Amino acid sequence: MLSFLTVLPLGPPKRLVSCCGPALQDQLFRGLEAALGTTFSSEPLAPPPQPMILVISGPSGVGKDAVIKRLQEEREGIHFVVTATSRAMRPGEVDGKDYYFVSKEEFLTMIERDELLEYALVYGEYKGIPKQQIRDYMAKGCDIVLRVDIQGAATLRQILGESAVFIFLVAESEEALVKRLIHRKTETSDMLLVRVATAREEVKRMKNFDYVVVNAEGKLEEAVKQVESIIDAEKAKIHKRHVNI
Numbered sequence: 682m683l684s685f686l687t688v689l690p691l692g693p694p695k696r697l698v699s700c701c702g703p704a705l706q707d708q709l710f711r712g713l714e715a716a717l718g719t720t721f722s723s724e725p726l727a728p729p730p731q732p733m734i735l736v737i738s739g740p741s742g743v744g745k746d747a748v749i750k751r752l753q754e755e756r757e758g759i760h761f762v763v764t765a766t767s768r769a770m771r772p773g774e775v776d777g778k779d780y781y782f783v784s785k786e787e788f789l790t791m792i793e794r795d796e797l798l799e800y801a802l803v804y805g806e807y808k809g810i811p812k813q814q815i816r817d818y819m820a821k822g823c824d825i826v827l828r829v830d831i832q833g834a835a836t837l838r839q840i841l842g843e844s845a846v847f848i849f850l851v852a853e854s855e856e857a858l859v860k861r862l863i864h865r866k867t868e869t870s871d872m873l874l875v876r877v878a879t880a881r882e883e884v885k886r887m888k889n890f891d892y893v894v895v896n897a898e899g900k901l902e903e904a905v906k907q908v909e910s911i912i913d914a915e916k917a918k919i920h921k922r923h924v925n926i
């Protein structure tokens with residue numbers, strides 16, 4: 682190392698590089714290239730991040746829509762896949778934004794044409810994920826967010842295996858979940874009973890997911906930040922998950 686440093690036009694090695702001005706630092710840079718017989722590349726050293734598929738699931742009323750809405754506001758390059766449903770539109774919902782609201786016949790035609798990556802009967806209504814929408818946005822380099830019920834997540838795990846990231850969103854307690862669903866005022870009491878009973882069974886399937894995020898009462902932002910941390914960590918993985926749809 683000593684002989685190397687004396688070759689450089691800086692005199693004895695005891696002078697600290699930090700004391701050199703820009704011109705001398707540039708000379709040192711060139712000298713290092715000459716000594717190594719190569720030029721230093723300015724190409725990125727880390728592999729480019731790949732678009733990923735994030736599956737967010739959890740019991741009805743836990744806050745999937747709320748978390749995803751905030752995620753879209755906070756983060757660029759994310760595409761929330763608008764799924765198709767035969768369910769009637771709720772007040773405030775927008776066709777093409779919350780869902781593609783279609784008739785049962787139209788939905789069955791989508792199935793016949795193999796247009797759906799996954800579909801299910803959810804609380805008596807059809808719901809399904811349009812394949813082409815995923816392909817189009819991944820081709821643009823977007824990360825894909827799929828919001829599905831627990832059975833949909835299980836189907837997607839069979840189709841996508843480890844190539845997608847599965848997040849289970851849960852309330853801090855069963856009591857909090859039920860109160861949140863009641864407060865949302867989108868279900869009749871009969872429908873509430875179905876959804877709460879379903880939620881009890883769904884929570885047991887948490888073990889099939891990669892991550893669990895608690896969306897506690899009044900702490901939506903913390904849940905969103907945790908989902909963002911998961912995305913960042915997944916994008917920094919050396920061994921990327923390769924998606925093929």
Ligand SMILES: Nc1nc2c(ncn2[C@@H]2O[C@H](COP(=O)(O)OP(=O)(O)O)[C@@H](O)[C@H]2O)c(=O)[nH]1
Nearest residue numbers: 741742764801803808809810828829830832833
């Ligand atoms: N399997 C599946 N579930 C979906 C799809 N789109 C939405 N869902 C889920 O269907 C469930 C019922 O949705 P919704 O009727 O909007 O009721 P909410 O969950 O109480 O808001 C939710 O868990 C959604 O995440 C889909 O394409 N496939």
Ligand SMILES: Nc1ncnc2c1ncn2[C@@H]1O[C@H](COP(=O)(O)OP(=O)(O)O)[C@@H](O)[C@H]1O
Nearest residue numbers: 741742743744745746747865897898899900901
């Ligand atoms: N962390 C939270 N604290 C309090 N209320 C929440 C929180 N997250 C969501 N909510 C509310 O709970 C209700 C259910 O949320 P929503 O996103 O519709 O659930 P999901 O899509 O899972 O059915 C909505 O009224 C929503 O505004």
